[in-house]
Amino acid sequence: MNQTIETILNHVSVRSFTEQALTEEQIKQLVTAAQAASSASFQQAYSIIGVTDPDLKQKIAEHAGNQPFITEGGHFFVFCADVNRHKQLAEDLNMDISETIEGIDAALVGTIDATLAAQNLVIAAESMGLGVCYIGGVRDGIIKISELLDIPEYVFPVFGLVVGYPNERNDSKPRIPFEGIYHTNRYNSNTKEILKQYDETTKLYYENRSGRKSSRTWSETAIGSFARLPRSFMKGFLNGKGWAKR
Template sequence: MNPVIETILNHRSIRHYQDRPLTDEQVKLIVQSAQAAATSHFVQAYSIIGIKDPARKQKLAELTGNRHVGTCGHLLIFCADLNKHKLAAEMEGTDATATLQTTEKFMVALIDTALAAQNAALAAESMGLGICYVGGLRNHLPEVSELLHIPEYVLPLFAMTIGYPADPSGKKPRMAAEHVYYEETYPENADDLKKHLQQYNEWIQQYYKERTNGKRSDTWTGQMAQFFKEPARAYMKDFVQKQGFDKK
């Protein structure tokens, strides 16, 4: 097993950091690694906003509901960005509005951003740093966008806290590979899938029992049933379209 795969397999979310900022060189390398990710048609439909200012980090911690956003060594905000492409079209005397607003280009921007972010995460972890994705950034996107001066055709998707781990967390067990990798076609037998999920429930229960000395023993399917029980962030579609995305 090579060091790259070891880094990938050792991933866990870190939410407690030492009071130690990243160096400019570390941030530069993480961003360059993000830029090295694959991108559809060389579009590079993302931007990354780095947050150092303690007051702004604290405000984002409040908006996301995540304390570690304010205490990490460095904070990155990953944004789907088609604003540059609007400007590129204007520079060439072209109106790209009809294309920029399609669901397809929205998906391109989402995928490009996610690929870049994962490269950034791996680069940070390879340096001995810890990271945590923060989807709570989408709790209050209008306020986040105002705080970060976000223009039309740019959409903040998630934050990433980065820093030196103060209290490394346990590694949550993922589903067995055969539960997520299928050859040729998706499995048709729902009962077989449920058997796999029941086995996974047992692993997750054991993980929580050991981690909490028996105080917690919930299952994965129980967590997912609760998570998907009620729609969240119901304002999202309207806000996404307000920013110019996914209108057609």
């Protein structure tokens, strides 16, 4: 066990931040760490938007599930899949890459690149004693939020990320046991008993954690999220922005 692994294993989502702002140097360090992440074919098919305007942050928060900590002292990043620059570069080179960038794989590449970069930033932030919270709710309001951020064609917000000084921390959540995640040579479909036991573990966690207590299991939480947030508008939105047409 080394310090890097300890930092990763101690990860929690922070949902309460102090008013202390990140410095410009910290922001630059975090974004530089994000850029060091792996990228498919070195496409670097993502962009990061830092939202500092309080009114703009408030409007985004309203469309992203009214999560109040978005507007607190933390710095708010929006990670976007982005092949707009590739389209422009191709035009300068008199090349037609429309079949590629309008394909479903380009959307996957942009999403993966943005996610890898974000996780690098998260690990860097937590190594600095900062707290973080991903904001998937950005996709709930992706149409309005894209308008607020002047998102062009061939770009879309994947998620937001708040980074700041923690006011309080949740307890670390227990993860699915190793045997339920790691499969050897072939996919193992026989994990129901593992998940059943895991539900008992998470039920105890939610009932006894130091933050907001509740009576629920992981399966109820996870499946409830799928049922509650179908985001059926996403395909139409992506198609309208030039993505996933093929």
